[in-house]
Amino acid sequence: MLFLGLAASATAAEIYVAPDGTAQAPYDSPTTGLQTIQAALTYAAANDTIRVMAGTYPETLSVGKSVSLVGQGMTSTTVNAGSAGSCVTVTTPAQITLTDLRLQNGRAEYGGGLHIGSGSAALTRVRISECTAGRGGGIYAESATLTMTDCLVDDCVATTQLGTNGGKGGGLYLVYSPFSTESTFTGTTFRGNQAVYGGAVRFWQGRAVLRQCQFFLNRAEQTALDATEFSDVTAVDGLLHHNQALYSSVAEITGDSDATFCYLTATENDSRFGGQVLYADVYGDLAIWNSAFQRNAPDASDVNPGTTFVGNVFSTIPTGVSGSAQNGTFAAGADGDYYLAAAPQTPSVFIGAGSADCPVSVTDSTRKCFVTGPAAASPPNAGYGYPLQAEGKLHLSLSPSFALGAQGVTYLTYTLESADDPGFTAGVGASEIGPLAPAAVTLGVAAPGTDRKFYRMKGAAPVGxxxxxxxxxxxxxxxxxxxxxxxxxxxxxxxxxxxxxxxxxxxxxxxxxxxxxxxxxxxxxxxxxxxxxxxxxxxxxxxxxxxxxxxxxxxxxxxASGASITGTVTAGAAPLAGASVAVYDASRAVVNSATTAADGTFRVGGLAAGAYTLSAEKAPQHATVYWRNAATADAAELITLTTQQTKTANISLIAYPRITGTVSAPAGEDLFAIVVVLYQASGYQEVTYAFADANGAYSLYGPVGTYIVSAGEGSGLVVGYSDSIQLLAGATVGNVDFSLAYGGTIAGAVVDNQQTPVADLYVDFYVNDGQGNLTWANGAITDESGEYESPVLPPGTYYIQAYGDPSYSSPWYLNATYPENALAVPLAAHDEITGINFQVSPLQ
Known part of the structure; x- marks a missing residue:
């Protein structure tokens, strides 16, 4: 006899929720379903599916298991938190799925719409709207992986009024993404969201890939799109338009973050007080392929010279990139390539043709960002467009009963029109549908009975x-x-x-x-x-x-017309162009400002009657001076203005003394990324810093005093330090040069005799001075896990001590009480030595 045994397996259940459900277990139909989603979540087992019928559910949901929530469309099934908390909070490392839902009116410290602290969340055709939080107005995801497809996040706010350090990530705040995964966003729209940092999205150690996503009408006091602190973001086939930043750039890539943009169109974005549409600092890697940056205000970008630019169109060549910046528009030349040009007939500076070498592929039949303009080169030229198109369809189902459905896109809003005749002249009516997703949903339109009705749907850019x-x-x-x-x-x-x-x-x-x-x-x-x-x-x-x-x-x-202050800024007897002039009120708040013209003149107008303080500066070469000839605002002389009065106030700036030099490094190292820092010799307080240029040359400016200069911090090379430098008025100290070299690092951990990590202990590294004495070389501090890592150290032999807490012993490596018994640790270039651990003992 042959016996086959099959292991029993539980079948995931389907649980229904309906506003008028009768709540009869096992809740397996809309009729017998539960009336609240939270009750269904409590009843459900792991991996169950909860089907939520059309309606509005006034709830805040707590999810503690892996489940799926499936509604009947973002226009039909709504979870309205009523400002009582997050719409959905995931409390365990679960894997949740949300489909065809709307999350609305959440209000919490973290994630007004969705707060997930670990695990993963897959959202499909989900709208998150009108939610507020301190961090992540729409979504806050920490140590979690998100997958969002055909979703909409709109009208969400990250405010400083909730929690501490709020105002970050209006639509989304993605924090500490797992290293093994990337969050993915496909066909998702971020619209009308607001924050201080990251009006649309903020990534902090976030890893994400965005395809066919739109970002528009997002606003922020600093940055509308923000990737910082070791984030890694790839954006493909997308559109950034009509976003606003008050003080900084519309999009920023900073803090050792990497970004790749392919087939991206950025247009009609605005930085209110003179930032750029795009800013990338020198610490990360940025690559832009086959993209177009046009008609932004100001129409400028600031990136490091190492940025990869291939096949792009820029109305203005970015700062930091070789080329001749000109005003005007881009145009196609006779050869089919794109040029920066004052007029299409006079192409001048070559920008580039679309490149087939783009590292991310797009499918021509489905891509959104496509070639525009007259050029017809192969491969396609840059100059990509992404116009709002009236995409959408109506569906009529005759069986089993009349049902009207619709599908569309998340970046438009739709209106359903009805009439008694096909010309839409009689019995015309209209109702707002709102945004739609690509999958059809039932609109809930009543059957016309024996009457005849005609319907049509219109899509338009949202106004709100x-x-x-x-x-x-x-x-x-x-x-x-x-x-x-x-x-x-x-x-x-x-x-x-x-x-x-x-x-x-x-x-x-x-x-x-x-x-x-x-x-x-x-x-x-x-x-x-x-x-x-x-x-x-x-x-x-x-x-x-x-x-x-x-x-x-x-x-x-x-x-009404205001008063004004006019004058000239000079340096010595010479007029100084490009100096910043500011006017302050009695509270020392800046009221207005101006920049001096080529002849050093300025005018600051639009001032109400009152008493003001005036300052001028041109950093970093000149010190700030207050009128009249004062070094501080407290010592300044006030300027009193009556209504529409004009007064003249001239200011003479004093040039700082200067330190110059050159940094060299091993072949292949990018000298432009080398930072040079000026420290006070006494107390070692940072005064200012500068970056070396592509040839390694640098200049530092500072007040009269005694200083030390460092070069190479954060570069991965051994940091170099100068001797003490005396800066005197009007002097230049030259030839403060550095030759940086490769080194290595030493890492480990510190625990007590109970094997508990000890935080905030010093770990110091000493070398033998050749005469039997140990000399301090550098140090590190243990983190909350008791772990430490040295700065980059020169090759050599090191003796290492853990100390700093008087309640613990201060051992030398390896568990030696005295340095003469310490075990030496040899370090070569490129070494990354780990496992140099210490155990400290409580002192009696």
């Missing part, structure tokens, strides 16, 4: 909550070219800006729900800035609220 302002002068004539900034009323957090047109009006669209006020004329040089309500006092400004998705507000602000 909108504030419109008209700015006029005291004669009620419209004023063009006036900036209007929008602020959250309670905190005065910046929420966006517009610029008035010829009719004196501008609009700020797609705003999250909230209460707002506005300021017209901020940063202008003619009119006194005024808040809504025609007041200079923010506390007395008119406040308005925008609640419903289509809410609008219209207001008028009247401006």
């Amino acid at each position: 909550r909108t504030a419109t302002f008209t700015v006029q002068n005291s004669s009620r004539a419209p004023l063009a070219g006036i900036p209007v900034d929008l602020f959250e009323a309670a905190s005065l957090a910046w929420r966006g800006a517009g610029l008035t047109g010829a009719n004196g009006s501008c609009s700020v669209a797609d705003l999250p729900p909230g209460s707002y006020t506005a300021l017209a004329g901020w940063g202008g040089q003619t009119y006194v800035p005024m808040y809504l309500g025609d007041t200079t006092d923010a506390g007395a400004a008119t406040v308005f609220s925008l609640s419903t998705p289509s809410a609008t507000f219209a207001g008028t602000i009247t401006l």
